[in-house]
Amino acid sequence: MRITCIGGGPAGLYFALLMKKADPAHEVRVLERNRAGDTFGWGVVLSDQTVDALREADPETAGQIADAFNHWDDIAVHIGGRRIVSGGHGFCGIGRRKLLNILQERAQALGVELAYETDVADDAGLDADLVIAADGLNSRIRQKYAATYQPDIDLRRCRFVWLGTTRLFDAFTFDFQRTEWGWFQAHAYRFDATHSTFIVETPEEVWRAAGLEAMGKAEGIAFCEKLFAGVLDGHPLISNAAHLRGSAQWIRFPRVVCRTWVHRRAEDGVPVVLMGDAAHTAHFSIGSGSKLALEDAIALARDIQAHPGDLAAALQAYEASRSVEVLRIQNAARNSTEWFENVERHARLAPAQFAYSLLTRSQRISHENLRLRDPRYVGDFERWLANRSGVDAQVPPMFTPFTLRGLTLKNRVVVSPMAQYSCQDGVPGDYHLTHLGARALGGAGLVFAEMTCVSPEARITPGCPGLWSDEQGRAWQRIVDFVHRNSGAKIAMQLGHAGPKGSTCVPWDGGEDQPLPTGGWPLVAASEQQYLPGVSATARAMTRADMDRVRDDFVAATRRAAEAGFDLLELHCAHGYLLSSFISPLTNRRTDGHGGSLENRLRYPLEVFAAMRAAWPEERPMSVRFSAHDWVPGGTTPEDAVHIAAAFKAAGADLIDVSSGQVSKAQKPVYGRMWQTPFAESIRNRVGIATMAVGAISEADHVNSIVASGRADLCAIARPHLANPAWTLTEAARIGYAGPVGLAWPVQYLSGKAQLEREFERQRAGSVAAAEQANRALGV
Incomplete structure (x- = not known):
């Protein structure tokens, strides 16, 4: 096969x-516009995982790269005069020029044709x-065939x-x-015997306010040397970007995502395949640019080789597998990028928590993963x-107590309000006693009743619970008393009004959100x-008049909830229900004075x-659930959510239950692990109010x-609690925590506790043994 690589960076050379x-029968050439010794940037970072992939793909090249590595395990965070160190992270640094030289020499030794100072602006005519x-x-090339590749380029907020x-x-x-x-x-790491990379980053508005936009190159470097004098310890900062002048050396990171990576030329059908930064970028804060480029080359x-004689199948396999992996890395990089764009709010945390937040910013490194890397650091934290x-x-963080007003929860786990649609005339019966009672016995610190309606017309379905009558109040009190008498859990009531989403079928009888064929009620x-x-x-x-009546319905239900003994009261303003319909500009x-601006809405x-807060006992906390993002253009945004939370805090809210979406069927959420947690974090650390993540x-x-x-x-925690009422007890055993702080097994269940703990202990031992065996096989 005749192969031409446009670009002599890590991707093109390694492929x-x-x-x-x-x-060896392949005719392979690399066309590079710069000279052989040119490079921009300093050192690059590769993870131990990438190094293992290099060893498998070409041991000789991997050996040369490994010999040039500077390896480290520690991450040090300097903030507020503190230096906090965590170990076990396993990274390798190598000079970018050294890496390219190794790849160039290896390619030439194998017979690859390398052509430097060959500027290919167009692939036309490449045979x-x-x-x-x-x-x-x-x-x-990506720009030329943009109609095929469909690139999405997002210039991020910081300059670096x-x-x-x-x-x-x-x-x-x-x-x-x-x-x-x-x-x-500053992001700094050593990459050879004489130099370290030193990246300085700051938000665009800070960069401009500091006057760096108007500074020459030498003046800008001097500014950075003075700013980071403490960590530089008298050493200078150096630029090797001679082609850049003044503020041009400060750039914004462009996140590149392409819908497809393969284009076939119309004139001859030759595939033109994107690789490395041409196909995708991931922010340098997770050190993935060179990693992704090399792994692209390995994969293609x-x-x-896995599809001999069938290049089309090979390209299809490459695009399918790599696009998934790259998207995973890019999602992590997005989380990391946004963390560094918002240092201002993270810096409000204590230094120890700030450092922990930094280490886990991408959501790829979790608490237990950190414990594996550095048990001493995690134990101290x-x-x-x-x-x-x-x-x-x-104590594991999830088992620490938490206090709001006069309420103290034994741990941080909450059974989310989950609609059960199993009431008759709004009265909770034996089903709800069993459902909520089982989850209270299961170890959670707080158990929420599902959204409970303040009037018959406020229901979503005929099966929804209510709190508009004394009979319903007595039924709820029976459940509250059971929880208080038989567990260490607290129980919360969530009051709401379905508004435009009411008068629908129970999902398993007629389909979700489908209107009742008969027996419906008027909607507002x-x-x-x-x-x-x-x-x-x-x-x-x-x-x-409607607004006055509904407000009074909420107040009456609030009083009944207080009489029933609920420990916390939540107002439901999310998901397109009545109060959400006021907040979102989509609905x-x-x-009049209740429309237009966010303040009016x-x-x-x-x-x-406010009327509910006045009727609710002063010593008991109140929370509000609202949708932090409508996921629809023109709808509520995460920035709006900060203002909404601040308004409810000023009105007396103690906690914001941060959800999103379900306001419009046109929504396009971005799902993933803990996908709504960033909204909770933003509100918590910008508004200064407690939040609940979902x-x-x-x-x-x-x-x-x-x-x-x-x-x-x-x-x-919602669905996991449907599958396992004792989710909290199970997870405690899974991570090896036996209590007693924040964890109380019902005495009736204690005989099952030891058995569950032993089973998970065996599983953990097996996992550790398997990991050690894999490490030995790799020579680690």
Whole structure:
């Protein structure tokens, strides 16, 4: 096969040498526009996992790279005069020029043709069976065939400059400096015997305010040397980007995502394949640029060998497998990027928690993963965090107590409010006693009743519970008394009004959100609407009289909830229900004082909340659930969510239950592990109010990571609690925590506790043994 690689960076060079190694009969050439010795940037970082992949793909090249490595395990975080160190992270640094030289020499030794100072602006006329477009971040080939590749390029918020220094760091070092203009951070690591990489980063607005936009190159470097003098220890900062002048050395990181990576030329059908930065980018804060480029090369070379004579199948396999893996890395990189874009709010955390938050910022490193890497660090941090909650012991974060007003929860696990649609005339019966009682016995700190309706017309379905009558109040009190008498859990009531999403079938009887064929009731909303256009019953716009009546219904239900003994009360303002319909601009089209601006749209929900707060006992806390993101253009945004939370805090809310979506069927959420937690983190650390995270939180590891990093104070677990009422007890045994702090097994269940703990102990021992065996096989 005749192969031409446009671009002599890690992707193009490594793919070329792998293909030539696989079959010397291949005619492989690399066309590079720069000279052989040119390079920009300083050192690059590779994980131990990538190094293992290099060893498998080409041991000779891997050996040369390994010989040039500077390896470290520690990450050091400098903040507020503190230096906090965590070990066991396993990274390798190598000079970018050294890496390219190794790849160049190996490629030439195998017979690859290398042509330097050959600027390929267009692939037209390249005589090849396969063209690799590895021409970098600003790929001209990607631009030429943009209609096929469909690139999405997002310029991120921070400016950064890539420098070097003679200061030799003994750990991957993050240094944070607060200035009169805002925060600057340095990412620094040693990559050879004489130099370290030193990247300085700051938000665009801080960069401009500090005057760096107007500074020349030398002046800008001097600014950074003075700012980071403490960590540089007298060593200079150096630039090797001679082609850049002044502020041009400061750039914004472009995140590149392409829908497809393979284009076939119309004139001859030759495939033109994107690779490396031309296909995708991941922020340097997770050190993945060179990693992804090398792994792209390995994957395509492997797929071509796995499909001899069928290049189309090989390319299909390459794109299918790599796009999934790259998207996973890019999602982690997005989390990391956003963390560094918002240092201002993370810096409000204590230094110990700030450092933990940094280490877990991408959500790829979890609490238990950190424990495997550095048990001493995690143990010290757990003791520190528990002590802040008044506990003098080492306790997993999820089992630390949490206090709001006069309520103290034994741990941070919450059974999320989950609609059961199993009431008769709004009265909870034996089913709800069993359902909620079992989950209270299962170890959670707080158990929520499902959304309970304040009037018959407020129901979602005929099976929804209510609190509009004394009979319902007595039924709820029976459940509350059971929880208090038989468990250490607390129980919360969530009050709501379905609004435009009411009068629908129970999901298993007629389909979710489908209108009742008979027996329905009239609907109200902020503005006239149909939740499902052309399907749902039409809700009319509320009048002032309607608003007064519904507000009073909420107050009456609040009083009944207090009499029933609920420990916490939540107002439901999310998911397109009545109060949500006021908040979202998608559903509120009013022209009076309750429509238009966010302040106006919040007026009625805040009125309802204030009336409830006045009727609810002062010593008991209240929370509010709302949708932090509508996931629809023109809808509520995460920035709006911060203002909404601040308004409810000012009205007396103690906790924000942060959900998103379900306001419009046009929504396009971005799902993933703990996918709504960033909204909770933003509100918590910008508004200064406790938050509860929800959404794809399914393991103790998730809860521990969220609480420990200060992203939220509580974690609401929904579906896992449907499958396992004793989720909290099970997860405690899974991670090897036996209590007693934050964990109380019912005495009737104690005989099962030891058996469960032994079973998980055997599983953990087996996992450790398997990992050790794998490490021995790799020579680690």
